[in-house]
Amino acid sequence: MEAFFLQQLINGLTLGAVYGLIAIGYTMVYGIIGMINFAHGEVYMISAYLCAIGLALLSYFGIHSFPLLIFGTLIFTIVVTGVYGWTIERIAYRPLRNSTRLAPLISAIGMSLILQNYAQISQGPNQQGIPTLLTGVLRFEVGDGVVQITWTKVFILAAALAGMALLTWIIQYTRLGRICRATQQDRKMASILGINTDRVISLVFVIGAAMAGLAGVLVTMNYGTFDFYAGFIIGIKAFTAAVLGGIGSLPGAMLGGLLLGIAEAQFAGMVNSDYKDVFSFALLVVILIFRPQGLLGRPLVTKV
Amino acid sequence: MSLKLLKLPLQVVIAGCLSTALSAQADVKVGVAGPFTGPNATYGAQYWKGASQAVADINAAGGIKGEKIVLVQGDDACEPKQAVAVANRLVDESKVSAVVGHFCSSSTMPASEVYDEAGVLTITPGSTNPKITERDMKGMFRMCGRDDQQGTVAANYMLDVLKAKKIVVIHDKDTYGQGLADATKAALEKRGTKEVLYEGLSRGEKDFNALVTKIGSLKPDVVYFGGCHPEAGPLVRQMREQGVQAKFFSGDCIVTQEMVTAAGGPQYTNGVLMTFGNDPRTLAAGKSVIEKFRAGGFEPEGYTLYAYASIQAIAAAYNGAGKDNEKASEWLKSHSVDTVMGKKAWDGKGDLKVSDYVVYKWDDKGKYHQL
Numbered sequence: 287m288e289a290f291f292l293q294q295l296i297n298g299l300t301l302g303a304v305y306g307l308i309a310i311g312y313t314m315v316y317g318i319i320g321m322i323n324f325a326h327g328e329v330y331m332i333s334a335y336l337c338a339i340g341l342a343l344l345s346y347f348g349i350h351s352f353p354l355l356i357f358g359t360l361i362f363t364i365v366v367t368g369v370y371g372w373t374i375e376r377i378a379y380r381p382l383r384n385s386t387r388l389a390p391l392i393s394a395i396g397m398s399l400i401l402q403n404y405a406q407i408s409q410g411p412n413q414q415g416i417p418t419l420l421t422g423v424l425r426f427e428v429g430d431g432v433v434q435i436t437w438t439k440v441f442i443l444a445a446a447l448a449g450m451a452l453l454t455w456i457i458q459y460t461r462l463g464r465i466c467r468a469t470q471q472d473r474k475m476a477s478i479l480g481i482n483t484d485r486v487i488s489l490v491f492v493i494g495a496a497m498a499g500l501a502g503v504l505v506t507m508n509y510g511t512f513d514f515y516a517g518f519i520i521g522i523k524a525f526t527a528a529v530l531g532g533i534g535s536l537p538g539a540m541l542g543g544l545l546l547g548i549a550e551a552q553f554a555g556m557v558n559s560d561y562k563d564v565f566s567f568a569l570l571v572v573i574l575i576f577r578p579q580g581l582l583g584r585p586l587v588t589k590v
Numbered sequence: 591m592s593l594k595l596l597k598l599p600l601q602v603v604i605a606g607c608l609s610t611a612l613s614a615q616a617d618v619k620v621g622v623a624g625p626f627t628g629p630n631a632t633y634g635a636q637y638w639k640g641a642s643q644a645v646a647d648i649n650a651a652g653g654i655k656g657e658k659i660v661l662v663q664g665d666d667a668c669e670p671k672q673a674v675a676v677a678n679r680l681v682d683e684s685k686v687s688a689v690v691g692h693f694c695s696s697s698t699m700p701a702s703e704v705y706d707e708a709g710v711l712t713i714t715p716g717s718t719n720p721k722i723t724e725r726d727m728k729g730m731f732r733m734c735g736r737d738d739q740q741g742t743v744a745a746n747y748m749l750d751v752l753k754a755k756k757i758v759v760i761h762d763k764d765t766y767g768q769g770l771a772d773a774t775k776a777a778l779e780k781r782g783t784k785e786v787l788y789e790g791l792s793r794g795e796k797d798f799n800a801l802v803t804k805i806g807s808l809k810p811d812v813v814y815f816g817g818c819h820p821e822a823g824p825l826v827r828q829m830r831e832q833g834v835q836a837k838f839f840s841g842d843c844i845v846t847q848e849m850v851t852a853a854g855g856p857q858y859t860n861g862v863l864m865t866f867g868n869d870p871r872t873l874a875a876g877k878s879v880i881e882k883f884r885a886g887g888f889e890p891e892g893y894t895l896y897a898y899a900s901i902q903a904i905a906a907a908y909n910g911a912g913k914d915n916e917k918a919s920e921w922l923k924s925h926s927v928d929t930v931m932g933k934k935a936w937d938g939k940g941d942l943k944v945s946d947y948v949v950y951k952w953d954d955k956g957k958y959h960q961l
Contacts, residue, residue: 290807297799411631413820415851423833431807436831509796509824510854513629519794554800560763560790562800 289431294555302547303446307501308524309539311494317534324394327521328401333367333502334512364499371495405514415511532583617658621680623691628667629820640897673697677704690900695719696765715896719769723939735945741773743947754811762817763790771816806834818843823852839863845892856956868946870895876930899929
């Protein structure tokens with residue numbers, strides 16, 4: 287029984303780490319301009335394609351060792367996905383910066399449809415896949431059972447934690463992070479103090495996209511398959527994770543992601559996988575009733 | 591990438607020119623409806639290739655009493671709502687007299703209501719849900735078997751050949767997938783075997799690890815899955831990754847090379863079992879047609895020849911009874927048609943009189959073979 291529980295915990299953690307990485311994109315954008323970037327799931331989907339393209343390019347140039355291959359692919363995917371993030375903001379959101387709050391939301395939904403169809407037309411509607419990069423399994427005896435974790439999942443957990451730690455360090459301790467936080471707290475004041483807020487907003491989109499790019503590489507490595515529709519469900523789950531953890535809060539997104547992943551896995555394992563989504567959304571409702579700002583979100587203060 | 595970008599608009603333009611040029615004459619319009627986009631688009635491509643080749647061959651041989659057949663494409667993306675919209679467009683705008691489609695049973699069900707109301711002759715090459723022909727629709731036919739037949743073949747194989755004691759039944763909560771899983775479950779129960787686990791997963795997801803751990807803890811002999819390859823692939827891969835050695839058994843919605851891509855390689859699909867109609871490529875009737883496909887660089891796998899045969903059936907009915915759909919339906923129910931898949935005949939409900947489900951196995955090279 288302990289082995290079963292532990293195994294589901296590992297399943298949940300790997301799933302949750304990915305939710306968390308994507309949730310960062312939702313939460314940072316919301317924190318800084320108060321809009322929900324519904325095209326973010328599609329950015330993740332694009333990054334899965336970029337990962338496959340990167341791998342193909344590298345092996346074409348004769349690089350076959352795993353560390354080099356994965357390192358090169360990560361850099362390539364994160365950089366190009368970042369460019370996508372920047373471009374999306376520049377085309378779809380910046381022109382609407384001072385319009386009503388709903389305009390960029392609709393623009394985001396449109397962007398999401400455009401990206402989906404762009405991937406479908408340019409890459410074909412078929413399932414795409416990459417070969418298995420990392421094989422091997424770690425097994426532990428726990429109580430009366432065996433708990434096992436593939437090296438790919440170990441890599442996912444390590445890379446996701448490293449990505450989150452790096453981002454937290456940037457936001458907390460660097461000049462760049464201070465600028466971001468200042469803009470988040472008060473955009474007008476920040477710009478009066480000489481911060482180019484448009485550039486900061488672009489930067490936030492790039493960071494969010496880069497995290498989605500990291501998630502894209504990790505997920506593609508793990509499941510080996512993706513299609514142009516891959517961003518939809520995972521995008522919704524990541525958005526849920528961001529709300530659960532408190533939208534606008536960086537540690538909240540990570541915590542929300544992990545919590546959602548673990549809740550889904552444990553419920554599917556112990557009760558029924560038919561209703562695991564019902565359970566996670568019920569959990570969300572309960573948490574929002576008692577903490578409307580989410581787990582780690584700051585409460586809304588009405589300024590008088 | 592750039593090539594593909596170029597090719598698609600070009601095809602659309604050419605198809606557009608052709609259809610406007612030809613629609614001026616009196617011709618027989620036939621809709622081909624199925625998933626041309628979306629996760630199941632590979633089956634739509636099979637339909638289109640099969641139907642187009644059939645039309646080319648029939649038109650070259652003189653058409654239907656001198657009238658040419660013209661195809662109209664309708665994309666439902668395997669979504670029920672879009673299927674109804676497409677059905678309405680085919681009926682009202684394109685004014686088709688017959689339809690070959692759809693693919694997903696959940697699309698065929700609502701779309702066929704539209705066709706029935708408009709009196710359009712409908713043959714589905716691949717929808718296997720039993721309910722489709724149980725609704726007293728005069729013009730509804732299928733070229734394939736039914737899931738209750740498929741489920742019985744699967745259940746008998748699991749019990750008689752695999753000697754399975756513990757069977758897990760998983761489905762994808764879709765009309766087709768759950769219908770097939772239920773049919774198999776019922777066939778198992780009829781023979782006194784109760785499954786040890788019956789659960790659903792969500793279409794569109796890729797992570798089934800939690801479910802796989804649960805399956806593994808039950809130590810089953812066989813895992814039966816009612817669903818399609820986008821979910822079947824990751825499911826079998828995650829089973830193997832977690833060391834679950836149970837046999838993987840599924841139905842006629844994993845009959846595509848994409849199953850191997852979705853699973854991440856032939857090492858994962860090795861040994862996967864599935865039920866599908868007797869491989870039409872092994873029959874003498876279709877030899878010359880199959881060679882035509884191969885000469886064009888397309889392997890007529892899965893439902894390609896089913897779509898070809900559906901067009902042949904429509905042409906035969908119109909040749910035999912004229913373009914009146916009511917008479918054509920009656921003609922189909924009282925005559926047999928020589929198709930690329932052999933002689934086919936239909937009963938009063940529109941089901942094939944003889945269903946020919948057999949078991950296939952995937953090998954370690956990523957190909958499937960009839961057992």
